[in-house]
Amino acid sequence: MRNKFHGIVLAATACAGLALATGAQAKDTVQLGFLGPLTGGNSSVGLGGRNSAELAIKLRNADPNSKYTYELDALDDECKPNVGVQVATKLATNRKVAGAVTHYCSAVAMGTVDVYHRFGLPATIWGAVLPDITYGNDYPEITRVNGTMINQNETAAKMMTGLGYKTFAIIHDTTDYGKGHFTYLSKYLGEDGAEVVGSFGVTSDQQDFTAELTQVKALNPDVVVFAGLTPGGVRVRQQMDKLGINAVFEGVSGIKSDAFFEGLGTDLAEGTMTFLEGAPAEKLPGGAFFLSEYEKAGYSTPPEAYGPFAFAAMNLLIDAVETVGPDRKAIVGYMGKVQDHQSITGPISFDDHGQNTVALITGYVAQDGKWVVWEDSDYAKGIRQLPAAK
Numbered sequence: 001m002r003n004k005f006h007g008i009v010l011a012a013t014a015c016a017g018l019a020l021a022t023g024a025q026a027k028d029t030v031q032l033g034f035l036g037p038l039t040g041g042n043s044s045v046g047l048g049g050r051n052s053a054e055l056a057i058k059l060r061n062a063d064p065n066s067k068y069t070y071e072l073d074a075l076d077d078e079c080k081p082n083v084g085v086q087v088a089t090k091l092a093t094n095r096k097v098a099g100a101v102t103h104y105c106s107a108v109a110m111g112t113v114d115v116y117h118r119f120g121l122p123a124t125i126w127g128a129v130l131p132d133i134t135y136g137n138d139y140p141e142i143t144r145v146n147g148t149m150i151n152q153n154e155t156a157a158k159m160m161t162g163l164g165y166k167t168f169a170i171i172h173d174t175t176d177y178g179k180g181h182f183t184y185l186s187k188y189l190g191e192d193g194a195e196v197v198g199s200f201g202v203t204s205d206q207q208d209f210t211a212e213l214t215q216v217k218a219l220n221p222d223v224v225v226f227a228g229l230t231p232g233g234v235r236v237r238q239q240m241d242k243l244g245i246n247a248v249f250e251g252v253s254g255i256k257s258d259a260f261f262e263g264l265g266t267d268l269a270e271g272t273m274t275f276l277e278g279a280p281a282e283k284l285p286g287g288a289f290f291l292s293e294y295e296k297a298g299y300s301t302p303p304e305a306y307g308p309f310a311f312a313a314m315n316l317l318i319d320a321v322e323t324v325g326p327d328r329k330a331i332v333g334y335m336g337k338v339q340d341h342q343s344i345t346g347p348i349s350f351d352d353h354g355q356n357t358v359a360l361i362t363g364y365v366a367q368d369g370k371w372v373v374w375e376d377s378d379y380a381k382g383i384r385q386l387p388a389a390k
Contacts, residue, residue: 030068030326032057032317033091033100034310035084035112036127038076041231044259045104048304049126050074052290053101055297056314067322073097077108079229084108085115092119098326099123101313104306105229106130106177107204116141122320122331124313127306129253129277130180134355143335143350145316145343146309147277147358149181152253155361156275157188159374164389165222165248166194171212171236172227173204181227181252197221204228209239217245222389229254234263241268248273248386256305256364256371266369271379271386273365277358278345280373281308286344305371312343 034053037046057070075091077084084103091097092115102116103109104127116123117139125133125144129152134144160168168189172178179201186196197219200212213236216224224247226236233255240249250273251260261269281287281303290311294303303311316338317331324330341348348356363374367384378384 027067027069028326029071030098030321031071031073031094031096032314032321033097033102033121034072034074034314035077035087035091035100035102035108036074036104036310037079038074040078041259042079042104042229042257044301045127045230045257045304045306046076046079047301048307049101049104049310051297051299051301052294052303052307052311053126053314055290055294055299056311056318058297059293060315060318066318068326070318070321077103077105079105079108081107081111084112088112088115089119092116092121097121098321098328099317099331101126101310101317103128106133106180107175109133110136110176113137113139113142120328120332122317122328122335124317124335126310126313128177130176132176132180134353138353140332140336140354143338143354143356145313145345145348145356146306147356147361149177149252150184151277151358151361152275153181153184154188155363156250156252156273157185157192157194159275159363160223160248160250160273161189161192161194163386166389167197167219167221168194168223168225169198169200169216169219169221169247170196170225170227171200171202171209171216172225173206173229173232174201175204175228177229177254178204178227185225185227185252202228202232204232206232207235209236210243213239213243213245217243220390221247222387223248223250225250225252226255227252230257230259230263234260237264237268237272246387250274253277253305258302258304261366261369269366269369271366271384273363273374273386274371275361275363276305277361278308279360279362280371283373284308284344285342285346290344308345312345312348315343316341316348
């Protein structure tokens with residue numbers, strides 16, 4: 001039996017009973033791919049995404065009504081563009097792979113879109129947020145279930161200025177990901193009447209931010225923003241503390257992971273702001289089901305912020321195969337027509353560039369070692385206070 005979400009199985013026992021009764025006629029096997037950072041500083045998010053995609057496959061394989069048996073081919077892109085191109089090529093040239101759920105890191109996703117287009121592999125992004133991944137080309141093979149940094153930064157600027165903050169210093173990594181966040185956040189802050197008093201480009205693997213943060217301290221901004229991923233965000237926040245910088249610390253979606261608390265500790269992470277498309281897993285339309293099944297599966301790492309999107313992307317890909325068969329060209333055609341597809345993250349509707357039209361962006365604050373929705377937090381209720389505007 002299915003619930004209202006396409007491809008989500010609720011009755012594995014029915015499958016077992018059918019197998020005993022009929023001998024479980026063998027089904028053809030279809031390989032589906034997953035790519036993400038399974039090692040390195042962003043591995044917690046990558047493993048959460050891999051597990052979530054795998055869970056979608058496990059549940060579908062337990063469904064007696066599915067036409068195929070599915071196998072997952074999960075590869076590690078290490079959040080490095082050169083590695084991403086290598087593993088994407090390996091996956092795309094394997095003609096047994098019908099489609100893939102791909103990439104958390106935007107720089108990797110940008111580096112691989114040409115590969116998927118060249119080999120006709122349908123690839124659905126599950127985490128990367130750079131707009132050009134979908135909007136920078138006309139590749140029908142590329143779709144994305146999560147939103148973009150445009151949505152995130154428009155909401156972030158409106159919320160932070162609404163809290164009274166008017167001066168911002170932005171440290172961003174010099175990948176397309178970091179530069180993109182800087183561009184859009186600066187734009188929307190200006191539209192909302194705030195000022196970017198200083199901006200600093202840094203390498204994605206930079207360890208020492210003393211020079212940049214010394215200048216930031218002299219500028220005395222209300223908010224210090226880091227536009228990059230968790231490892232860099234941890235280092236910037238640690239070094240802000242050492243230099244005695246009293247300002248709100250704000251990150252982009254790339255820092256929203258449990259690893260942020262593991263790297264910083266609860267006290268130093270406290271009060272950090274970040275923004276992410278969608279809602280917390282427990283508040284999603286199928287979030288309770290997803291979290292329950294994830295726990296039952298016994299994974300040793302949490303699904304993290306983008307796990308629900310990886311789960312939704314894999315279910316959508318499986319639905320495509322169930323409808324049109326394991327044919328790459330037919331799957332690309334199916335994806336191009338997706339409208340109001342019900343998933344645990346909400347309806348999925350792709351525009352003419354394969355981008356899901358995600359309207360909801362949620363603000364979070366670090367509170368007692370957890371990411372708490374701003375409206376539910378002690379800060380929003382006035383029980384705790386962020387550093388005041390100057």
